[in-house]
Amino acid sequence: MIFGEHLRAYRERLDITQMEAAKILGIDHSALSKYEKGDLNISIELLAKIKEKYKIPDDQFLFMLQDKRYKSENPILEARESKARYIETFQDEYVNEVIHLKEYRDFTMDIVKFAKSDKERRKYILNRLKKD
Structure with a gap:
């Protein structure tokens, strides 16, 4: 490889x-x-x-x-930890730049309120992006 x-x-x-x-x-x-x-x-x-x-x-x-x-001794745990490190860094670098915006917070709350699964959330986000 x-x-x-x-x-x-x-x-x-x-x-x-x-x-x-x-x-x-x-x-x-x-x-x-x-x-x-x-x-x-x-x-x-x-x-x-x-x-x-x-x-x-x-x-x-x-x-x-x-x-x-x-x-790895525990590949599943390691994969979760790797993803958690990435998400934490992503939040620090990107989310913190927009979290102060009311529109971002409203959009995030709408996603959670109107979509209960990841599939529904993706569909909701894509539909909202198409409208804008």
Whole structure:
């Protein structure tokens, strides 16, 4: 497995889309696709940014770079913890920038009030975005 495949697997474990990841990394999603497929070499600067933005632990990142399988004692717990680290960072970096806006809070409350499942929430968000 090449580094790009490790990268894609880690991104998917975080449950983030390629579009979201590309925005976070400040690159085009087609470039990220090429990195994940191994069609494009990743610069040292981008490697550092990926590690930072995805919150990849040092030991796991080293295994990814060495194209080794990272063995965890509890992969399910580790996946949850990885996702929690990512979400916390996402909130700090993005949500805190808009939480003071009344419209953001109203929109968030509407999502929770009118949609009870993730599927309903996604549909509600997409419909609202289409209207605006």
